[in-house]
Ligand code: NA
């Protein structure tokens with residue numbers, strides 16, 4: 001049973017982001033599976049409001065879908081803060097295993113109580129620090145640096161704990177603030193540093209990989225509930241098709257972006273394992289403080305799952 | 313609010329630290345100011361409008377337009393009230409990311425606006441229906457400003 | 469078809485005299501009903517989201533700074549300063565008006581407030597010296613509209629938020645066009661007033677000029693602080709507004725001592741009222757903007773404009789004509805809020821630089837403040853100068869043409885905006 005439907009998807013990022021590839025793949029899949037009965041309209045660059053506003057529109061059923069980074073959604077489901085914890089996930093393989101496995105399902109199962117359905121986890125990626133002051137090579141280098149963080153307490157706490165002067169700021173204001181020197185640093189995946197052209201106003205990039213955040217492909221539950229079982233399955237499966245294309249594009253682009261950042265003349269540095277150990281140690285307290293909002297059981301669970309994935 | 317943001321600038325440059333809470337709380341304060349002020353502005357006919365056409369009408373035409381306008385406004389604020397009512401449970405479960413304030417306090421201000429503007433519009437309609445509208449009120453409706461301040465307050 | 473529904477509900481409700489904020493809400497509600505998704509939450513959520521922005525916070529502070537500047541005697545000293553330098557020239561008070569308008573433009577973002585302050589001081593002087601009063605009133609109105617083009621500018625902030633364009637860049641890009649407007653007015657005034665037999669003020673000594681400069685120094689420092697602060701990243705545009713307000717209050721209270729603590733309440737109240745009127749309009753506009761975007765109206769217009777989308781100049785000319793026509797009937801803020809969500813996708817699609825577009829768009833909208841039937845700056849100057857509106861319109865015409873000439877130059881030579889901007893960026 002397939003009806004005519006129009007699905008609007010709100011996106012905070014621009015169309016040339018790998019999410020664009022994922023949406024294309026998902027659209028094509030849906031088109032084939034529904035014989036063109038569904039129309040997917042994607043809106044980019046927050047044209048329909050930012051991620052949190054769009055997610056709220058989903059909850060009230062006024063908008064069909066949003067592809068949102070997990071971080072702003074913490075305002076709706078505090079447990080999602082788990083993905084903001086510093087140095088939780090170490091590499092892409094771990095991320096895929098965690099998100100596509102039991103823990104991902106556990107998180108997805110939390111969403112229906114907020115009138116949201118999570119169809120899949122796509123990739124935002126590992127976040128890295130860029131700045132205009134100095135290469136960040138050890139813990140002391142964070143000292144006093146004015147770092148823009150998302151309006152999110154865990155990132156705030158992480159960077160404050162590292163000794164930086166963390167400034168919450170809306171994404172749209174970051175470029176100008178970096179350009180004019182109101183802030184020194186920001187942290188985002190390479191792809192964002194590249195596509196938002198932050199490299200024009202920054203001098204150093206450090207491969208901190210301090211957090212891996214996923215995108216969540218969310219649909220409004222009140223709307224999803226009106227879908228037939230077959231329709232639900234189509235959308236679910238096509239979001240997985242989109243996911244695989246998106247992750248591949250994201251990883252390819254991440255390498256390309258890093259190259260472009262280097263070509264733009266930025267100094268890119270890795271952090272030695274020894275120095276990284278000190279940095280990790282410094283932020284250990286963030287986990288304890290965040291447990292209150294995220295839930296100690298959620299943190300315990302993710303640690304157990306990661307231990308299993310790492311074969312410990 | 314002025315103080316809070318100013319202190320933030322001073323702290324950031326003078327002491328290299330900032331009030332992380334000031335950004336969020338200033339925004340919320342500003343939302344309250346806007347939506348409470350909107351009711352006062354409506355009471356004073358202070359919202360910007362285009363009065364070119366209604367000024368061409370005689371007294372009767374002006375009163376009809378005034379009635380239609382107040383019905384339209386009443387409809388708009390009814391939709392606003394209703395929307396906020398439906399949205400309430402969602403906003404009540406969401407907290408602002410930094411200060412942790414329930415967003416219902418922020419969005420809830422539209423209840424005040426809807427009720428305030430609605431009551432004024434009903435009162436104006438009542439006066440029109442019972443023929444108690446004064447010439448001064450009609451003049452205000454068609455944009456006859458009595459002072460330059462009233463014009464400057466439009467913020468252009 | 470959606471376009472027709474949008475336009476008729478918006479224009480219809482404005483025609484019966486509904487305030488524009490409610491007309492925008494109404495047209496949003498009609499659009500959602502038309503699209504078969506009558507959902508009141510869309511209205512409730514977008515109204516609040518529309519006002520909930522740190523960038524928009526700059527607006528109340530710049531409004532407050534402008535109010536404090538006039539109440540604190542800064543405007544008066546700026547005019548005195550200009551008089552000592554150009555007052556003795558033929559047509560001198562006209563040049564004073566333009567130069568003072570330019571300096572005040574760098575302190576305030578409001579055309580109506582600047583025009584009111586300038587007219588209140590200068591019209592009696594010009595009238596006494598034998599100047600043609602309607603023409604002088606027209607000049608002051610035309611000088612007043614430089615305020616939103618030169619930073620700080622409430623109009624740029626609203627456009628920047630609505631169009632998602634960097635406000636700092638808009639601010640920097642507005643400087644040269646604003647200066648060009650002033651130069652065009654100077655030339656036009658020199659031409660139209662060349663035969664006026666008016667009383668000329670005595671030339672003053674350099675010592676006197678020095679004293680006037682010192683007296684005005686606190687006021688003249690303000691643009692340096694605001695622009696320098698933004699350019700060199702000491703503060704964001706929002707914080708610049710706060711600094712400007714605190715600075716104007718400090719100078720008015722403690723340096724010039726013209727501002728009394730007892731007056732502060734009134735100043736704050738007026739600024740708060742203006743803020744809520746402007747911001748409520750912004751909030752209501754987000755409701756219609758969300759539905760305009762969601763209903764894909766820009767795509768509908770893009771289809772109509774398909775043939776010209778690859779010709780940037782032609783598209784810009786068409787848009788500028790449209791803005792000018794809309795500007796005759798609507799003032800600055802409503803035009804920005806109504807047209808930005810409709811035009812911006814086209815501008816981006818055609819590859820036009822959003823900052824360049826923004827500057828011309830705002831300048832054109834400012835010109836709309838001078839065109840009948842609806843032009844709030846005309847009403848202000850007519851009220852303050854006690855000249856009937858019809859005669860102010862005649863008086864403003866040569867200066868309006870001068871501004872249009874500048875606009876035409878910027879259309880033909882985009883580098884006039886972009887080249888200085890690229891210098892200022894680095
Ligand atoms: Na200005």
Ligand code: NA
Nearest residue numbers: 795796836842
């Ligand atoms: Na006009």
